[in-house]
Structures are given as C-alpha cells and as structure tokens.
Amino acid sequence: MSSTLRIAVMQEQGTAPVTVFQLNGSLDASTKDTLESKAEEAIGSGANNLLFDLSGVDYMGSAGLRAFHAISKRIAVAETGPGKLKLVNPSDPVSRVLKTLGFDAFFEVHKDLDSALKSF
Amino acid sequence: MPELNELVDQLQGSRFFRTAPKAVIHELAASVTRMNAKAGTPLLSKGDFGTTMYVIVDGRVRVHEDALLLRYLTRGDTFGEIGALTRNTTRTASVTVEDDSILLKLDREAIYRILSVHPEAAGPIIEAMCDKASGIVEDVTQRAIKASVFEREMEIGQRIQRDFLPRSPPEIPGWRLGAYLKAAREVGGDFYDFFQVGDRGLLGIVIGDVCDKGVGAALFMTLFRSLIRCTALADEFMGSDRGGPERSALWPDPASDAGAYLRNSISVTNNYVATTHDHMSMFASLFFGLLEPATGVLHYINAGHEAPVIVGNAGVRARLEPTGPVIGLFPGLRHEVKTITLAAGERLVAYTDGVAEAKNPKGKQFEESRLLQLLQVDIGHAESVITTIREAVETFADGCPQFDDMTLLSIERVSDASETVSDPARQRTTTTREDSP
Structure with a gap:
C-alpha cells in the first residue's frame, strides 16, 4: 500500500532565510523517505532553517514524527551552522496526532505562516 | 542500418x-x-x-x-x-x-x-x-529455501518476543486483570506488562506501542519493555544482591514517592534510547501506571499514548490524557505524574491505536468513537470487556488483514472485594496473545 506526498519547496525571508516545505497528501511510512531526501537536498544546498507547512497533509502517522526527528538531527550538524525545524498550519486530523504524541515538546508549531517566518 | x-x-x-x-x-x-x-x-x-x-x-x-x-x-x-x-x-x-x-x-x-x-x-x-x-x-x-530459512527465523523471533510479555496477569485480591495482544505480522511493536513492586503489593501496569511495524518495531519493543521493567524493579534486583529488602538510597521509593518513581523509569528509558539509538528515530508511546490495590489509587505517566479510559457502571468517567510526549527521541523530557482513584466497580481500559485504526474491506476505520460507545454500557468484567471489544473489531474488520498490532488491557476493581480471579481456566481466557498466521 503506498500513498502520495507532494512537496513544493520555497525560499522565504523571515528574520533569517527560511526554506518552506509545502506538503500535500499523506505523511506515512511510504512517503517518509521522500520527505527526508527533499530536506537533505535543501540542507545540502545550504539551508538550515526549515519550516514545514502541514495545511495540505490529510494524514500523518508516527512516520511523520520519525521524519521530523531525523531532519532535526541533520539540521543540528548543517554545514551552514545549526538551524531550526518548525511546523505550521496543521490540519485538524494532524493537530490531533501532534497533540497526542506531544510534538510541542519537540518542535514549535505555529498557526500561521507569517508568525512562523518571523519566529526564525 | x-x-x-x-x-x-x-x-x-x-x-x-x-x-x-x-x-x-x-x-x-x-x-x-x-x-x-x-x-x-x-x-x-x-x-x-x-x-x-x-x-x-x-x-x-x-x-x-x-x-x-x-x-x-x-x-x-x-x-x-x-x-x-x-x-x-x-x-x-x-x-x-x-x-x-x-x-x-x-x-x-x-x-x-x-x-x-x-x-x-x-x-x-x-x-x-x-x-x-x-x-x-x-x-x-x-x-523457496531462503524463504523457509527466513520463516523459521521469524518463528524463533516470535517465540522469543512472546517471552517479553507476561504469561498471565498477577492475581490481586479485589481486582480482575485481563490482557489481549494480536500482532499484525509475526513480530510487532505493541507490548504490555504487569509487575508487582516492592513489599506493599503495588502493581506496575504498562501498555506501549513502538512506532513502525515488523522486525524493527519488535527489536525496540524488547528494549523499551526491558528498560521500563528494569528501572521499575531495579531496587528489587539490587535488594536480592544485598541479601535483604532494604531500599537503595539511589532509587525513589514507589510507596512514599510514586511520582519520582514513575518519572525515574520514564526518564532513564527515554534518555537511554534517545542518546544510544538517536540515529534510528524510533520512539514509543507508553502508559505507565502504579496502582495501590488496597485503595484503588493509580499514579500514572502517559507518554503520548492513546488516553486510557476509566469506566464505571454509568459508562466512561474519565480519560487519562497524555501527561508528556512520546519517549525515545530527545533526551531530557519532563513528564507530569497524575493520580486518579478507581472506585469499586470501575475499571481502567487501555489500548493501542491498532484497535481504533482496524480497517474493514472498504478501508473504513473502526474509530475510537465506536470503542467508547461499547464502553458506555456495562459490558461486564475484565474478560468480557476484552472479548466484547475484540469481537466487535473482528466483526467490523470482516476478515480484512490488519496492518497494525492490537492490544487491550482491562484492570477492574471488583465491587465485591471477596471476588477475585483464581480460576485458572478464566486466567487463560483473560491473557491472550494471538500471533498472525
């Protein structure tokens, strides 16, 4: 069983440069690796502040947290210096998962893109 | 050309x-x-x-x-x-x-x-x-030869993993305990545990769900289960070396400081996995409770696990929501300890997400709401709670193969304290571990 996750990457300027990943689809075991490679690609090209826009994610399983953990470990040793991983705009079903798993203990979760960008 | x-x-x-x-x-x-x-x-x-x-x-x-x-x-x-x-x-x-x-x-x-x-x-x-x-x-x-060697290895793995679950729940006067675990594959990441702590008859209750499926989840299941059990019973293990029951100054006393005791186990387990295996990004959601059977007082930490339910005759009385995040990813977490008292006739029902996420052939999920609905009416004692839920999920799934492990615990404070579970036949029906074919 495989699902799809479309990922659009944009460069934004907050207080610091921020790479925004607009995710659409399911974030699960079958799409986790795609997300990690996209993030690795960006980090390899010098990005270290990563913001994941989850408004288009209709399902997120535990693989989502695994992916964000792996990416945050990678950012900590980014060639351009340690950066931050933040999340923005979780849809309702995703918010419930974030709440149960306790994501806010690990990552900042913002409600809108503007405040998320400014927070970097 | x-x-x-x-x-x-x-x-x-x-x-x-x-x-x-x-x-x-x-x-x-x-x-x-x-x-x-x-x-x-x-x-x-x-x-x-x-x-x-x-x-x-x-x-x-x-x-x-x-x-x-x-x-x-x-x-x-x-x-x-x-x-x-x-x-x-x-x-x-x-x-x-x-x-x-x-x-x-x-x-x-x-x-x-x-x-x-x-x-x-x-x-x-x-x-x-x-x-x-x-x-x-x-x-x-x-x-085919390779597949048969692999199959045999998986059978051995399955048998060994089964040993990481209690053979049967302990018998506690005034309480009925039931457990059910069905793995979606030969081995899996769900687990539960019961252990008696100290000399005052305290009962440790654990239900956990390691992320991912199959062999990887199973390896980490044995790690999480052992770390929790080892830290929770460290004083007993050290006491037997010391030749006496006196407590070590290093480990919190569960009887006088249940909060520190639970936090100690959760912290050591979390910090160990998060620092030793951080590159694997594996984690567990886990509920760890310490029950005083004499009073019904239950101290607990819920580390990002599906909220267990307290059910009485009038249906669901409380949900034991997470008191902190899942463990195994980042060291140095802080989990709150909460306390609730189970009155006579009430029971704690805990489960993993494989129950609510069980799918039928149309791809629809069983959903937690259906589970809570079952618990709204009195469905009897520990074993019948488990049987009722299990049968409802099986009827719903209609033979559809499941992708996630499924675990159910029911811990009931019986209304008449003279009633206990001592019938071995009943014990067999309340502890079930089904393995996938």
Whole structure:
C-alpha cells in the first residue's frame, strides 16, 4: 500500500532565510523517505532553517514524527551552522496526532505562516 | 542500418540462439529490428499478451513485479520468449530498461515462419527454452529455501518476543486483570506488562506501542519493555544482591514517592534510547501506571499514548490524557505524574491505536468513537470487556488483514472485594496473545 506526498519547496525571508516545505497528501511510512531526501537536498544546498507547512497533509502517522526527528538531527550538524525545524498550519486530523504524541515538546508549531517566518 | 553480419554475430552471441544452425541465424537476422531504448522505458507489462521477444545486445534491463525487483538481465540475455512462442500465455513479469540499452526485437510470426522452413531449428530452440526454464526453476528453488530459512527465523523471533510479555496477569485480591495482544505480522511493536513492586503489593501496569511495524518495531519493543521493567524493579534486583529488602538510597521509593518513581523509569528509558539509538528515530508511546490495590489509587505517566479510559457502571468517567510526549527521541523530557482513584466497580481500559485504526474491506476505520460507545454500557468484567471489544473489531474488520498490532488491557476493581480471579481456566481466557498466521 503506498500513498502520495507532494512537496513544493520555497525560499522565504523571515528574520533569517527560511526554506518552506509545502506538503500535500499523506505523511506515512511510504512517503517518509521522500520527505527526508527533499530536506537533505535543501540542507545540502545550504539551508538550515526549515519550516514545514502541514495545511495540505490529510494524514500523518508516527512516520511523520520519525521524519521530523531525523531532519532535526541533520539540521543540528548543517554545514551552514545549526538551524531550526518548525511546523505550521496543521490540519485538524494532524493537530490531533501532534497533540497526542506531544510534538510541542519537540518542535514549535505555529498557526500561521507569517508568525512562523518571523519566529526564525 | 546495421550490417546483416553484425546482427548475425549479435544473435549468435545470445545464450538463446547460440546453438541454432547458421542458416537459421541468417534468416532471423534478416527479420530482427534493432532498437535503442533509454533507461526507464517500459518494455513488457505483466499480464499483457505480446508476440515479441528481445535479445540484449548491450545495456541492462530490470525484470520486476511492480516495485519488487526480480532480476537484472544483461548482454547476451533474452526475454519475452514465452509470450513470443505461445499464443495463450500472458507476460509473466514486467521488464523495464535499467541502463540505456541496445536490443534486437524478434516477432512470433518471423520465428514460426523460419521454423516452418527450417524444422531442424526446433531442437536448438526447445533446448534453449528448457535451459532457461531449468534456470528459472533453480532460481525459484533457491528463493523457496531462503524463504523457509527466513520463516523459521521469524518463528524463533516470535517465540522469543512472546517471552517479553507476561504469561498471565498477577492475581490481586479485589481486582480482575485481563490482557489481549494480536500482532499484525509475526513480530510487532505493541507490548504490555504487569509487575508487582516492592513489599506493599503495588502493581506496575504498562501498555506501549513502538512506532513502525515488523522486525524493527519488535527489536525496540524488547528494549523499551526491558528498560521500563528494569528501572521499575531495579531496587528489587539490587535488594536480592544485598541479601535483604532494604531500599537503595539511589532509587525513589514507589510507596512514599510514586511520582519520582514513575518519572525515574520514564526518564532513564527515554534518555537511554534517545542518546544510544538517536540515529534510528524510533520512539514509543507508553502508559505507565502504579496502582495501590488496597485503595484503588493509580499514579500514572502517559507518554503520548492513546488516553486510557476509566469506566464505571454509568459508562466512561474519565480519560487519562497524555501527561508528556512520546519517549525515545530527545533526551531530557519532563513528564507530569497524575493520580486518579478507581472506585469499586470501575475499571481502567487501555489500548493501542491498532484497535481504533482496524480497517474493514472498504478501508473504513473502526474509530475510537465506536470503542467508547461499547464502553458506555456495562459490558461486564475484565474478560468480557476484552472479548466484547475484540469481537466487535473482528466483526467490523470482516476478515480484512490488519496492518497494525492490537492490544487491550482491562484492570477492574471488583465491587465485591471477596471476588477475585483464581480460576485458572478464566486466567487463560483473560491473557491472550494471538500471533498472525
């Protein structure tokens, strides 16, 4: 069983440069690796502040947290210096998962893109 | 256009045509089409009818079934012979160009036309087909041997993992305990535990769910379960070395400071996994409760686990929501400890997400709301709570294979304290671990 996750990457300027990943689809075991490679690609090209826009994610399983953990470990040793991983705009079903798993203990979760960008 | 002689050499260089008579090879060479195929080009699709066979002059193709790679074929190999030589057999596998390749295409019509003129070529072609078939049979045999070794290893793994679960819940006067675990595969990441702590009859209750599925989850399940049990019972283990029941100053006393005791276990487990195995990004959601059977007081930490439910005669009375995040990813977490008292007649029902996420053949989920609805009415004692939920999930799933493990615990404070579970037959029905076929 495989699902799809479309990922659009944009460069934004907050207080610091921020790479925004607009995710659409399911974030699960079958799409986790795609997300990690996209993030690795960006980090390899010098990005270290990563913001994941989850408004288009209709399902997120535990693989989502695994992916964000792996990416945050990678950012900590980014060639351009340690950066931050933040999340923005979780849809309702995703918010419930974030709440149960306790994501806010690990990552900042913002409600809108503007405040998320400014927070970097 | 390539020279005829070049095509003759290329055909003769293939394992399939190497013994064919020269005259036949010349006629075949006059009938082939040479093609350049770019990497990624699909050539054959499993299940389709086709009349063409291919000879690889240069490059490499992938034989596969969807995403599963079966083998690579390279220079001198042929494929598509079965479709080309038979009328009613569909393509037995899909073939896609892996590296840019040069191929010779040969059609059924040409092959049979040449065979009708040169019946002496039938022998070498039948021989070549038999050679190829025997290679495939050998390959299938080797794969079956490997699969059987693997199956045996999984059976051993399953048996060992079963030993990481309690054989039966302990017998506690005034309480009824039931547990059920069904793994979606041979091994899995769900677990539960019951253990008696200290000399005051305290009961440790654990239910956990390690992320991911299969072998990886199972390895981490044994780690999380052992770390929790080891830290929770460290004082008992050290006490037996000291030759007496006196407590160590290093470990919190569960009887006088349940909060510190629970936090200690959760912190050590979390910090150990998060610092030792951080590159694996594996975590567990876990509920760890410490019950005082005499009073019904339950101290607990819920580390990102589905909120267990306290149920009484009037239905759901409380949800034990997470008091902190899942464990195993980042060190230095802080979990709050909460306390609730189970009155006589009440029970704690805990479960993993495999229950709510059980799917039926239409892909619909069982949903937590359905589970809570079941608990709204009095469905009897520990064993019947588990049986009722299990049967409701099974009826809903309607034989649909499940992708997640499923665990249920029911811990009931019986209304009449003289009632306890001592009937061994009942014990068997309340502790079940089903393994997938």
